[in-house]
Amino acid sequence: MLKYALLGFLNYAPRTGYDLEQSIEKSTGHFWHAKLSQIYGTLKKLESDELVVSHVEPQEGRPDRRVYDITQAGRNDLREWLSTPLTDLEPTKDTLLLKLFFARQIGKEAILMQLRLQRDLHQRQAEHYREISASNIRRIAEEQPHLAEEAIFWEATRRFGELYEAMYVQWLDETIGNIETVISEDDR
């Protein structure tokens, strides 16, 4: 799948593996991320499949840049993927839920501590979506008017992050409350 993230960004404009990592970090990072090592490897594979081409731009004082660009075959592949509907739900993996499921093993106070810690992390992430992400999208759309049409979709993905984190915080508050109630009942 990283393949399509890379093709998607290269379809806006050519860039290096390093640049791609930053593009991802700034925009799709919260729902699709990748390490540099994986990006370099995937680009190599993409080039051997002729979906992208690269050329080296020599530089002085720092490593040469290998700039990738999408090919017509790459554009076709991207478009085909985008056009194919997802007919199933994606399976989720959430470590916190897995730990919570088996939490009786370690007792209520121990799990409460962990839930409160996560609550703070999600709370901070929720604020991030409300503030920083929202202004980033506005800025890019203003600076590069040819991408203004994209903004509605970018904003939708940001909004997802916002709702997701708000839901997570709400659920944690509710869950923490329930466990606290059971503890005080046990004490009676």
Added chain:
Amino acid sequence: MLKYALLGFLNYAPRTGYDLEQSIEKSTGHFWHAKLSQIYGTLKKLESDELVVSHVEPQEGRPDRRVYDITQAGRNDLREWLSTPLTDLEPTKDTLLLKLFFARQIGKEAILMQLRLQRDLHQRQAEHYREISASNIRRIAEEQPHLAEEAIFWEATRRFGELYEAMYVQWLDETIGNIETVISEDDR
């Protein structure tokens, strides 16, 4: 991580790889799943690490069962993992969001169709959490009273699924609405 799901279930009672797949399917399936092939492989690894032991129960007319049980070392490992707080947020991966991010490539009607399809899937999943999952938990807790203490945690994970799917549907409705509005503005 599957490792800990397996240890967690074996800590309730011994069972086979096949049984484990069903336990997972029925309970942690919506936040942690695995294919049989992975389960068998992981059990083998766990046994060589002496966290579980197995013995074969011969059967007639069908394959012999290899029943696994957790060892004391396995219990210690499970408890240690459960006790270690998660200090970071887990990175998410969501293919629908990735497609949506690049959706201008294929146009608004094409993406709307896909979003509506997903809306129905998530709607159905939300109902599943409200109805089937909730009654399953009640039934298990009644049938096996020694697991009644577990029910509060199980119910919390079920509730997460319910809130998650409700949030997803809400977001899809909102997003579909936004895109439809932009389309009708374009038409003017």
Added chain:
DNA sequence: CATCTCATGTAACTGGTTACATGATTCG
């Protein structure tokens, strides 16, 4: 003087999926 940024990559490993192989019994 240390850390961050720019910039490339490879290798080993871990986690997970897909496909293959087998075969009796039970349910509709």
Added chain:
DNA sequence: CGAATCATGTAACCAGTTACATGAGATG
């Protein structure tokens, strides 16, 4: 009579992570 269930496993592959290796220039 066909599909699902019970029950085991292996092998090849794909995706992703961690660790290693290099090194100049800019920032504080």
